[in-house]
Amino acid sequence: MIFKVFGKKELPRLFDVIAVNRVVGPVQKGTDKNGSPLHTFGEVRDFAELSLDYKTTILSAKRFVLPFHETLCTFRVTENGWEKDVDFNVRGPTVFFGLHACDINAFNRLDKVLMESVYPTPYYASKRKNMFIIGTNCEPQPYCFCRSMGTDTALHGFDLFLTDIGDRYFAEVQSATAYNFLLQIKTADPKEKDHQRYMDVVAEKNKKFTAHVDNTDLTKILDMEFQSQAWKEWGDKCLSCGTCANVCPTCYCYGVEETVDMNATGARKIKSLHSCNLIDFAEVAGGHNFRPERHSRLKYRYYHKHRGFVEAFEESLCVGCGRCGEACLADITVPEVIASVRGEGH
């Protein structure tokens, strides 16, 4: 990898170089009841709109590659039957300016199932291949447990990663395109003291994590504790609202519905993201529900993230961003659920 450093004043200039493209970044959406700013990822046209010091966003950047509703295809009624037209709904290349390591890793993990496994999905892949990602370092929040999930640093899946080392940015350059952008602003090769400062920043960050998840033998423990009372207790709290899946950067489950156009000359097939906590998730025609109880659906969410995905791809689907715990109306958080299933603190 190639490293560069550049002064903080150069960042707006870098933005202007890149901003001939569509740029998406963290912007302030409003404030919470305590007056703290709330952020989301939105389209940015001016550097001043960007809030690069954001803690986290309410919704992840998932919606730009996995929209909540997406038309998979349309049908045209013809004389002899119908024709199917497929469009992968690509909006063109997009620059993501200011993703944290957890969100970059979320895309990397989604790639494994949606782009690299058997049956890669073109809807995801076509948007994913049109992403240019600039990562930025972050400040661990009380709900962040990315360090436990191995996602506190991004090793790949970005073009450029910027770490604030005080008076300047330490840049990891991973694509030729990013390098070309950097050629248009004033940069320098990092010196020994820049390396040291970078290492110090990482070490300081690592000290600030307060939430942890013990992943030791977790896949086995989840199987052993399948009938654990802890699931029932969390299930009783759960409202089955699906908010956790909504804010999650890696929840990709969906349902498909078809509708007939109003003029009855066509139809469309619409994919909508779903949540395994919603009551109809495993309900089949005729009314049988394979997971009628709340606790079995909640348990399933953990099974998919922390067991099934690990079995298939050697790592957890959860990236430890903590969004689900923050958004949960019943205050259910991943570190607490896993600790209780492991038999700690219960």
Add this chain to the structure above:
Amino acid sequence: MDNRLPLVDIMEEGTHRRHDDIGSFEYTYKAEIMNIYPMTASEKLYQIQIIEPDRRNRFSFQPGQFVMLEIPGVGEAPFSISSSPIRHGFVELCIRNVGNLTGFLARMQRGAQIGIRGPFGTQFPVGEMEGSDVLLVAGGLGIVPLRSAILTVLENRSRYGSVDIVYGAKTPSELLFTYQYEMWRKFDINLSIIVETPDDEWKGPTGFLTRILEDRVAQAGANFAANTYAIVCGPPVMFKHVCGMLTKAGIPMQKMFVSLERRMHCGRGKCCRCNIGSTYTCLKGPVFDYWSIMNLKEAI
């Protein structure tokens, strides 16, 4: 310098190493309903053929696999294939009128154009079973996926040892494929049919199908399991009893196969709706060996 990023077309050669899979992800075969045979009050058998001849030749499947049947504007759902894989581009689907899509389908006429995606999923190990005795057990609608295996075994009858089919239904009026029993029996097959609740005309045995199986096991004695493969299709509650019983009788778990059903929206391990604990029914199933099922939480 032009700083505009180029638009990457996923369908361009070399962009994705699985180019063909990317292109066919949302591909639907156009198919025609050739014939519709009412089988019971709520089930009909649909004979479906892919319309374009060159596509028809490319469409082949294995017994146990399923297809997604799509009616544009109405929806899409997975159905087990009931026919023999011998005819390319042709499937028979036995479908109960129970929901939105199947209700719409029940009102369709022959000649209608529908869509077929697939085939998807794993298969019954009909090749591996050659040279062995075969026990095929179906409860209720379980006969629908099993029939594909039955027909394959019949078409290659000389390759298998003794063949037992045990089929149980709630009432005689719910029995499916009744017109074929005589033909099946001509192939030196021991076909036993049992119903839970008989009607006035029923002359066969009554009760659960485990009764027949118990008799069969007792009759064959110690030789029963030595060289037997079993396929069990039916409601989840049946798996526990039948597979448990057959395991006790000595059939190894890895030589016993079941076909599971779940809600599905994609057939390709993406929508997660068919997930059982940690496994996708559409990719690793719907046919599983009993050992895998025992290892899957919440499977049966």
